[in-house]
Amino acid sequence: MLHVHDLSHVFRNGSEDTPVLKNINFTVEKGEMVALLGSSGSGKSTLLNLMAGLMKPTEGQIIINGQPIEKMSENKLAEYRRTNIGFIFQAYELISHMTVRENVELPLVFQGMRPSERKEKAIELLHQVGLQDKTELFPSQLSGGQQQRVSIARSLITMPSIVFADEPTGNLDTKTEKEIIDLLIDLNEKLHITFVIVTHEREVAIRTKRIIHLRDGQLIEDDEWGEGIAHEA
Numbered sequence: 001m002l003h004v005h006d007l008s009h010v011f012r013n014g015s016e017d018t019p020v021l022k023n024i025n026f027t028v029e030k031g032e033m034v035a036l037l038g039s040s041g042s043g044k045s046t047l048l049n050l051m052a053g054l055m056k057p058t059e060g061q062i063i064i065n066g067q068p069i070e071k072m073s074e075n076k077l078a079e080y081r082r083t084n085i086g087f088i089f090q091a092y093e094l095i096s097h098m099t100v101r102e103n104v105e106l107p108l109v110f111q112g113m114r115p116s117e118r119k120e121k122a123i124e125l126l127h128q129v130g131l132q133d134k135t136e137l138f139p140s141q142l143s144g145g146q147q148q149r150v151s152i153a154r155s156l157i158t159m160p161s162i163v164f165a166d167e168p169t170g171n172l173d174t175k176t177e178k179e180i181i182d183l184l185i186d187l188n189e190k191l192h193i194t195f196v197i198v199t200h201e202r203e204v205a206i207r208t209k210r211i212i213h214l215r216d217g218q219l220i221e222d223d224e225w226g227e228g229i230a231h232e233a
Helices: 044-051 074-084 100-110 115-128 144-156 174-191 227-232
Strands: 002-013 016-028 033-037 059-064 085-089 162-166 194-199 210-215 218-224
Touching: 002 044, 016 044, 016 218, 033 044, 033 174, 044 059, 044 162, 044 194, 074 085, 085 144, 100 115, 100 144, 115 144, 144 162, 144 174, 174 194
Parallel strands: 033 194, 033 210, 085 162, 162 194
Antiparallel strands: 002 016, 002 059, 210 218
16 A cells, blocks of 8 residues: 655755645555656656655655655665565666566566576566567567566566556557556556556546546546546546
8 A cells, every 4th residue: 555645845956945746645555556647847756756765755754555665764765665666667777788588587686586586587577568579689679669568577576566657658659558558457457566657648547547636746636547537538
């Protein structure tokens, strides 16, 4: 479970304060697939960074599975992220000189898992994302959609409790975007891992079961099944 409680954040530049988030409250249950929808400047990227423990909030709490992460030390937080949080990035963030399988295995290297075991896990996940025949290729040999599938497999390799996807279809064409969202929905249903998808695209948001809509740093809607946004569109 993810619980965001009375969360506010201010960027400080000398004596000047710029409020970015204002009193945000919501809860995401285990296994939910939620879209965090907002235009550029809405505060959604800042909220993502706070929820992922990459920044400390000015005020409020972020609790994941009962752990208030804003109170953790940097070392403890880094260890917590390695085992409990997965990331999917818009630009894939794959390592060019490593094979597809090696990229997926990488989080397990940091956990000290035996090479044979992590190889087996990586191949299994690559099969689940439809890349069983691409394991020994390099990222440059793949299409954008295939590279994002590698990124998705890597985000799941530690079986985290929650995955944050930052504009995961932002670099993809419409057809591939649909395929990637279909894949995320399928993995969410099969693995019961919580997904929070940050996006500025309504077409992506309405595919999820719930939309948390930000505007100017404030939560303006929280719709089950995305009904409000779907009707507005």
